[in-house]
Amino acid sequence: MAFEYAPAPESRSVVDVRESYGLFIDGAFVDSKGGEAFKTVNPATEEVLAEVTAAASADVELAVAAARRAFETSWGRLPARDRAKYLFRIARIIQERARELAVLESLDNGKPIRESRDVDIPLVAAHFFYYAGWADKLPYAGFGPSPRPLGVAAQVIPWNFPLLMLAWKIAPALAAGNTVVLKPAETTPLTALLFAEICQQAELPPGTVNIITGAGDTGRLLVEHPDVDKVAFTGSTDVGRQIARSVAGSRKKLTLELGGKAANIVFDDAPIDQAVEGIVNGIFFNQGHVCCAGSRLLVQESVAEEVLDSLKRRMAQLRVGDPLDKNTDVGAINSAAQLARIKELSEAGSAEGAEIWSPPCELPDRGFWFAPTIFTGVSQAHRIAREEIFGPVLSVLTFRTPAEAVEKANNTPYGLSAGVWTEKGSRILSMADKLRAGVVWANTFNKFDPTSPFGGYKESGYGREGGRHGLEAYLA
Known part of the structure; x- marks a missing residue:
């Protein structure tokens, strides 16, 4: 005799989704300087969840300028152990708001709540905890006695693991002393924008993390910006090739985590x-x-x-x-x-x-x-x-x-x-x-751990994320 499972839905009431979102620049949510709005939908129902702003060229300029200012005047000058304290604080807030983050991830992405609740969000917190531990130990990481941060990191992430990919990018960048401008995928921006609220809650110095939303044009403006020192991209191999061509011959460091056929x-x-x-x-x-x-x-x-x-x-x-x-x-x-x-x-x-x-x-x-x-x-x-x-x-x-x-x-x-x-x-x-x-x-x-490096060969990209190796791309 087969037994059917009764429905066991997770409540949406733990999430307060705004009707519209601006851009997160210099520690605050701001209106765009000319970008158009677009809608993000629940893929399970096609219900519109929120209206999100597509960053225009002027917005990218402001975000990169804010990150540069924070690198030169606040975050980049903080003692390493103080950077670690902020990362620990972010990790704890993620744990405290885990249910809210998991529900929002499943709403915006379509993945089962069991995966976002039991896999994604615990790994997100674990990455921030792990890199908080590295922040004051960089001279012992094997990259020389006095490794230095690069400066401003431009980071573009995909829609399949929106918040986890954010953690893979932001945690090592901040631990190494860099500041960040991150663009989430256009179909899954909501947990990145909630992370912006977490940065405010953690009282992260303004400009340390900036989050701009939009589609491919916004990402292109960001990675091609002349005041960016490091580009990190996870996504399709075709887009990865375009990014590699755009930064070729520049001083920018680049890591690419692309497609696979395992x-x-x-x-x-x-x-x-x-x-x-x-x-x-x-x-x-x-x-x-x-x-x-x-x-x-x-x-x-x-x-x-x-x-x-x-x-x-x-x-x-x-x-x-x-x-x-x-x-x-x-x-x-x-x-x-x-x-x-x-x-x-x-x-x-x-x-x-x-x-x-x-x-x-x-x-x-x-x-x-x-x-x-x-x-x-x-x-x-x-x-x-x-x-x-x-x-x-x-x-x-x-x-x-x-x-x-x-x-x-x-x-x-x-x-x-x-x-x-x-x-x-x-x-x-x-x-x-x-x-x-x-x-x-x-x-x-499909077993992942923040202490273990991840990356590929051939058309799957180059560079490693996670573990001690994940720090190397953010250090000079």
């Missing part, structure tokens, strides 16, 4: 049930909106049928629906544009001869939704095996030998992450040594 490799001696949980987490976590998602499953031929049968049974238990329901496993696709991209590549997979399968799944009438999907009979030539889909779509390939698995896993322009499932420790070490990926998980997937 291989999740399952050997015949892997614990099947554990591996299936890792496969599900690797591709359906956050609706597959993860740059390091395990979107290519490589299974050893002798266990391929067993793994697929178990995977389909597990997928049939996934609950798709209201992101604020605590029982939901897979939430809404972030935007209509991203949903169209997922549909286009899925249709290409079917047209090229791969076999598509999704569990029985009733999708809501409103909002942007896509059922968890797997493709079998996939070859290396298929678009779904080569291009980043950034959605809940898994391509399944098989292999016979470890050498073939390595060859297929590395046959991609990307190199961000990989997973290896086997009981043999020697095989894990051997595979990790041969896989061209910045992160290799062993018998797990």
Whole structure:
């Protein structure tokens, strides 16, 4: 007998969403100097949440000037241990307002509340705690006896982990003594704007953190500004190429964390049930909106049928629906544009001869939704095996030998992450040594820690975020 879960919605009452938001510049919310307003919507319902300002060129000038002023007169002159105190204070406020942040993240992004509550927000606080600990220890970080901050950091973040990507960028920058101008993604600006309120609550010196909202044009104005010393970008490989060209030949330091097409490799001696949980987490976590998602499953031929049968049974238990329901496993696709991209590549997979399968799944009438999907009979030539889909779509390939698995896993322009499932420790070490990926998980997937560096090779970008390595890009 099957038991249905009763709805368990998280209350929206903990969040006070304003009707409209200005820009956060020099410690205060201000009106734009000419930018147009745009709307941010709840992707699960298409309900308009708020009106947000697109920063114009004059606004970018003001934000960078405020950051420069703070670097030269306040934040950049603070003793390191005082910077640490501010970072600790921000971390504690994030913990205190965790429920509010989690609900707002799920409303604006579409991810399940269980993920924003149990993964995103705890990691956000952990990053600020971690880098607070580094602030007065920089001479011992291995970057020379007297490392110096660079100055003003321009940071552009994506929509898949809005607040977590903010923490990855802002925490190490502030710990190193830099000031920041950050632009969140146009579809998910609300938690960044709430973080601006947290900066006010923590009494951060004005101009230390500035948050300007807008689309691609705003980001371009920011990264090309001549008074910016450091550019950090997380997003698509195409935009990353444009940014790299725009800063080439300048004095600006640059780090890029771009796309991925990770291989999740399952050997015949892997614990099947554990591996299936890792496969599900690797591709359906956050609706597959993860740059390091395990979107290519490589299974050893002798266990391929067993793994697929178990995977389909597990997928049939996934609950798709209201992101604020605590029982939901897979939430809404972030935007209509991203949903169209997922549909286009899925249709290409079917047209090229791969076999598509999704569990029985009733999708809501409103909002942007896509059922968890797997493709079998996939070859290396298929678009779904080569291009980043950034959605809940898994391509399944098989292999016979470890050498073939390595060859297929590395046959991609990307190199961000990989997973290896086997009981043999020697095989894990051997595979990790041969896989061209910045992160290799062993018998797990999508595990993150602020002490561990993250970044990729090839078209997945360069530079590292997190850990001691994450400080290097913000120090001279």
